[in-house]
Amino acid sequence: MNRSVLCLLAAALAITSISAAEFEYAAPVPGSYQLPVIKAAPDGEVLDAQGNTLRSQEATRGRVTVLSFIYTRCADAKACPYATGVLRELHQASADDPALSSGLRLVSMSFDPEADTPSRLAVYAGIATIEKPAAEWRFLTTASTAKLQPILAGYGQAVDRKQNPADPTGPLNHTLRVILIDRERRIRNIYSSGTLDVRLVLADVRTLLMEKSLTPKQERSTASAAGVSTN
Numbered sequence: 001m002n003r004s005v006l007c008l009l010a011a012a013l014a015i016t017s018i019s020a021a022e023f024e025y026a027a028p029v030p031g032s033y034q035l036p037v038i039k040a041a042p043d044g045e046v047l048d049a050q051g052n053t054l055r056s057q058e059a060t061r062g063r064v065t066v067l068s069f070i071y072t073r074c075a076d077a078k079a080c081p082y083a084t085g086v087l088r089e090l091h092q093a094s095a096d097d098p099a100l101s102s103g104l105r106l107v108s109m110s111f112d113p114e115a116d117t118p119s120r121l122a123v124y125a126g127i128a129t130i131e132k133p134a135a136e137w138r139f140l141t142t143a144s145t146a147k148l149q150p151i152l153a154g155y156g157q158a159v160d161r162k163q164n165p166a167d168p169t170g171p172l173n174h175t176l177r178v179i180l181i182d183r184e185r186r187i188r189n190i191y192s193s194g195t196l197d198v199r200l201v202l203a204d205v206r207t208l209l210m211e212k213s214l215t216p217k218q219e220r221s222t223a224s225a226a227g228v229s230t231n
Contacts, residue, residue: 027199030206035188041181042154045147046109046140049125051118056109056151057185059138063105064208065181066090066201069157069174071112072124076169078193079176084108086178087137088127089198090205094135103209104135111152111159112172113142155179156190182208 043057060067068087074080087106094100108124110116116124121139128137142148152159158175165171178196180189189204 027197027203030203031210033207034211035180035204035207038187038190041179041185041187042151044142044151044154046142046151047118049118049122049139053143056140059105059107059140060181061185062183063103063136064183064205065105065107065179066205067107067109067155067179067181069111069152069155069177069179070108071110071170071172071174072116072120073112074170074172074174079169079174082193083176083178083196084127086196086198086201090201091128091130091134091137093198093202095130095132099209100205101133101135104205106135106137108137108139109151110139110141111148111157111174113144113148116141180204180208182211 041057041060043055045053046056046059047053059065066087068080068083070080070084072080087108090100090104091106094104106128108121110121118141121141125137125139128139142151151157155177157177158173160173162171162173176193176196178191178201179187180191180201182188188208191201
């Protein structure tokens with residue numbers, strides 16, 4: 001196995017989400033609120049950890065999906081390892097909750113296709129090892145930067161190279177962005193470094209799992225309240 005990947009994997013395993021005490025709010029009660037429809041989740045051609053080609057829509061349909069943009073060379077504790085740690089907590093929580101196990105999907109999507117090949121992601125996917133049945137967790141990359149760019153643009157994920165490629169936290173600048181997608185491939189929330197609280201994500205996921213499919217009229221009303229066009 002690639003030693004650098006194993007070191008990064010160990011770092012990700014050591015990261016846990018910020019404790020509830022560090023957030024100045026109580027998590028909302030699932031089902032006591034609505035999440036607006038932001039927009040449809042974009043599509044694109046991706047590769048899974050086995051090297052299979054698929055459309056990203058195949059990994060964001062039918063279940064409530066929490067999608068995190070990462071790259072495995074990231075060593076910034078408040079960036080990719082933190083986001084991966086939150087997804088790992090969601091994964092562990094799903095092992096004790098049948099509704100989460102069957103209704104939730106986790107996706108770690110790399111924005112570093114040059115380094116994050118399917119074989120490298122297959123090693124990194126060791127973070128998803130768990131004894132009990134749990135939510136599906138997919139690890140995706142792309143065959144090229146050209147395949148990646150439309151996906152990044154669609155999700156609004158900013159990435160660029162650092163002036164110092166030997167930066168100890170990793171060679172890429174990026175914003176932390178974790179996306180909540182409903183069963184019909186609509187983005188319903190976007191978490192940043194200041195809002196990525198596993199308690200909030202769990203409440204949002206459970207809220208969407210309790211939600212019946214919206215009628216077109218309800219969808220327009222919900223999107224209108226959020227100032228989003230559905231045309």
